[in-house]
Amino acid sequence: xxxxxxxxxxxxxxxxxxxxxxxxxxxxxxxxxxxxxxxxxxxxxxxxxxxxxxxxxxxxxxxxxxxxxxxxxxxxxxxxxxxxxxxxxxxxxxxxxxxxxxxxxxxxxxxxxxxxxxxxxxxxxxxxxxxxxxxxxxxxxxxxxxxxxxxxxxxxxxxxxxxxxxxxxxxxxxxxxxxxxxxxxxxxxxxxxxxxxxxxxxxxxxxxxxxxxxxxxxxxxxxxxxxxxxxxxxxxxxxxxxxxxxxxxxxxxxxxxxxxxxxxxxxxxxxxxxxxxxxxxxxxxxxxxxxxxxxxxxxxxxxxxxxxxxxxxxxxxxxxxxxxxxxxxxxxxxxxxxxxxxxx
Amino acid sequence: xxxxxxxxxxxxxxxxxxxxxxxxxxxxxxxxxxxxxxxxxxxxxxxxxxxxxxxxxxxxxxxxxxxxxxxxxxxxxxxxxxxxxxxxxxxxxxxxxxxxxxxxxxxxxxxxxxxxxxxxxxxxxxxxxxxxxxxxxxxxxxxxxxxxxxxxxxxxxxxxxxxxxxxxxxxxxxxxxxxxxxxxxxxxxxxxxxxxxxxxxxxxxxxxxxxxxxxxxxxxxxxxxxxxxxxxxxxxxxxxxxxxxxxxxxxxxxxxxxxxxxxxxxxxxxxxxxxxxxxxxxxxxxxxxxxxxxxxxxxxxxxxxxxxxxxxxxxxxxxxxxxxxxxxxxxxxxxxxxxxxxxx
Numbered sequence: 001x002x003x004x005x006x007x008x009x010x011x012x013x014x015x016x017x018x019x020x021x022x023x024x025x026x027x028x029x030x031x032x033x034x035x036x037x038x039x040x041x042x043x044x045x046x047x048x049x050x051x052x053x054x055x056x057x058x059x060x061x062x063x064x065x066x067x068x069x070x071x072x073x074x075x076x077x078x079x080x081x082x083x084x085x086x087x088x089x090x091x092x093x094x095x096x097x098x099x100x101x102x103x104x105x106x107x108x109x110x111x112x113x114x115x116x117x118x119x120x121x122x123x124x125x126x127x128x129x130x131x132x133x134x135x136x137x138x139x140x141x142x143x144x145x146x147x148x149x150x151x152x153x154x155x156x157x158x159x160x161x162x163x164x165x166x167x168x169x170x171x172x173x174x175x176x177x178x179x180x181x182x183x184x185x186x187x188x189x190x191x192x193x194x195x196x197x198x199x200x201x202x203x204x205x206x207x208x209x210x211x212x213x214x215x216x217x218x219x220x221x222x223x224x225x226x227x228x229x230x231x232x233x234x235x236x237x238x239x240x241x242x243x244x245x246x247x248x249x250x251x252x253x254x255x256x257x258x259x260x261x262x263x264x265x266x267x268x269x270x271x272x273x274x275x276x277x278x279x280x281x282x283x284x285x286x287x288x289x290x291x292x293x294x295x296x297x298x299x300x301x302x303x304x305x306x307x308x309x310x311x312x313x314x315x316x317x318x319x320x321x322x323x324x325x326x327x328x329x330x331x332x333x334x335x336x337x338x339x340x341x342x343x344x
Numbered sequence: 345x346x347x348x349x350x351x352x353x354x355x356x357x358x359x360x361x362x363x364x365x366x367x368x369x370x371x372x373x374x375x376x377x378x379x380x381x382x383x384x385x386x387x388x389x390x391x392x393x394x395x396x397x398x399x400x401x402x403x404x405x406x407x408x409x410x411x412x413x414x415x416x417x418x419x420x421x422x423x424x425x426x427x428x429x430x431x432x433x434x435x436x437x438x439x440x441x442x443x444x445x446x447x448x449x450x451x452x453x454x455x456x457x458x459x460x461x462x463x464x465x466x467x468x469x470x471x472x473x474x475x476x477x478x479x480x481x482x483x484x485x486x487x488x489x490x491x492x493x494x495x496x497x498x499x500x501x502x503x504x505x506x507x508x509x510x511x512x513x514x515x516x517x518x519x520x521x522x523x524x525x526x527x528x529x530x531x532x533x534x535x536x537x538x539x540x541x542x543x544x545x546x547x548x549x550x551x552x553x554x555x556x557x558x559x560x561x562x563x564x565x566x567x568x569x570x571x572x573x574x575x576x577x578x579x580x581x582x583x584x585x586x587x588x589x590x591x592x593x594x595x596x597x598x599x600x601x602x603x604x605x606x607x608x609x610x611x612x613x614x615x616x617x618x619x620x621x622x623x624x625x626x627x628x629x630x631x632x633x634x635x636x637x638x639x640x641x642x643x644x645x646x647x648x649x650x651x652x653x654x655x656x657x658x659x660x661x662x663x664x665x666x667x668x669x670x671x672x673x674x675x676x677x678x679x680x681x682x683x684x685x686x687x688x
Binding site for chain 2: 002003004005006007008009010011012013014076088089090091145146147148149153154155156165167169173174175176178179182183194197198201205221222223224225273274275276277301303308309310311312314315316317318319320321322323324
């Protein structure tokens with residue numbers, strides 16, 4: 001991993017030793033595969049599972065699972081070795097130590113996350129929690145990043161089976177760090193959580209509200225970067241996702257399926273990226289974040305990828321969004337339960 | 345324009361009043377056009393030009409130009425009105441005041457920037473300078489952002505004529521602000537410019553060097569976010585692009601054409617984004633940047649778009665790059681002047 005000296009951004013760099021220019025002709029970057037290692041009965045073609053939720057009595061690495069977590073065969077980070085933080089000239093380097101795992105969300109190839117049953121989505125959430133709790137025990141790790149690429153345009157180019165990805169990182173992601181700093185400054189000023197305050201305002205104004213249940217609210221953020229961007233925020237204040245209760249897991253599964261179904265229905269199956277924005281692990285020398293329990297409030301971000309990112313966004317760090325969130329919220333009307341086009 | 349309260353990021357929001365969900369079906373987002381308003385003889389189909397370099401005697405808004413700058417017909421920002429900085433609840437809002445202009449780099453539809461003559465690329469650079477100097481006179485503006493989208497995957501989806509875009513902004517872009525802060529802290533510590541120091545290291549190490557002439561160096565940055573990312577940095581220290589001399593303009597045109605030709609040749613015509621990373625205008629209340637002349641050093645960024653951005657990048661703010669810059673620099677060998685496939 002290399003740190004950009006001008007911005008503080010880390011880049012995970014592949015360890016390419018023998019490459020030829022022709023390897024990078026840009027039209028060769030996206031390859032289709034036909035055999036799917038994440039389908040039921042193909043368990044032998046992945047590395048051994050690190051976690052699964054299975055029918056009682058079914059053997060590890062065999063059939064009979066509802067969610068299954070395996071190490072990525074082409075990991076961007078590797079679990080072995082020391083961090084080796086060091087300098088090259090005045091650049092910062094670090095070994096790419098971490099974990100990169102694939103969460104197969106369903107044994108069936110033909111179903112997307114929003115087409116699963118509530119109980120099955122609950123199993124996916126339970127798998128996330130089990131992996132976070134396990135990886136928190138590795139003292140080299142500071143953060144577990146969970147994200148999902150749905151559709152080719154959102155980066156799901158190698159395999160179309162519905163999966164999430166999980167990466168354990170030895171540094172806190174830049175986006176999370178920015179949010180932590182803002183949330184800490186806000187709490188220092190007001191003695192209130194900025195996320196709780198925004199939530200109250202959204203619930204009161206209602207113009208950007210998309211869905212709500214006992215424990216969760218989904219809304220289109222005031223400064224949405226992407227058309228139809230959505231945030232799912234728990235109504236209860238908690239900095240750590242892994243402390244979610246069984247009832248709350250069900251509530252999260254329900255609101256997640258609801259908004260993903262609306263997105264699919266309203267926009268005709270658009271590609272999207274989804275991520276869990278959780279707090280970093282509390283570690284020695286992370287004293288900087290010793291107010292994190294008060295300051296931060298975990299949440300889920302859903303970013304539909306229907307407009308292209310251009311030079312404007314790269315050059316400025318700003319975004320252009322053709323669809324105001326109030327319009328997005330209005331368009332994303334609920335999908336009736338008896339909707340004939342539900343493929344679940 | 346709306347500010348994201350969690351990150352400080354500005355988003356330019358379209359002023360959509362009447363939209364239907366079907367307007368956003370994601371496969372309808374990219375439309376082809378056949379008529380090109382930026383070709384010679386079609387001048388009447390654009391708004392009147394704000395700048396052009398023309399043959400002596402040729403009339404404004406007629407033929408006979410080599411580079412022509414016109415307001416964008418669908419601008420993301422508008423030049424009229426006050427900034428109107430204000431709050432909505434505790435969100436920050438601002439009117440989308442600014443300029444959005446198109447720089448037609450050539451009168452011919454069938455030529456890309458890297459296929460132009462040095463003198464023609466020089467004219468494009470001269471057009472940038474003329475517009476920056478003009479817009480600096482508008483006291484509402486803090487920054488002129490110049491960028492280019494080459495190829496559909498890089499966002500050039502409405503028109504294939506070779507153009508750059510110019511936006512005058514009432515705020516300093518987030519990416520530039522981050523660089524300014526880092527450069528200021530570095531100068532405070534070392535009394536040296538961080539860009540000058542990196543340049544010296546690249547010239548000494550040579551492993552990431554791509555091209556060099558009297559006034560400019562092109563290299564693959566140490567922590568490149570994208571495969572084959574390139575930076576062009578002037579050897580002379582200057583914070584403001586618009587102070588570039590006629591000789592330096594020619595040097596910039598030469599190195600720019602050289603590296604764009606290599607990119608085209610090595611990777612088979614990949615899409616890319618290019619941007620000028622200039623300093624903001626010096627304004628009252630910008631006292632924060634009163635050391636900017638020493639701290640900052642303008643440069644050009646070229647970001648080939650051959651790998652997709654996925655949930656990992658959006659969720660973390662980090663990047664994954666499959667091609668180390670040392671490999672990229674080695675692959676990007678010079679294009680011989682007599683290269684048969686040069687289409688210039």
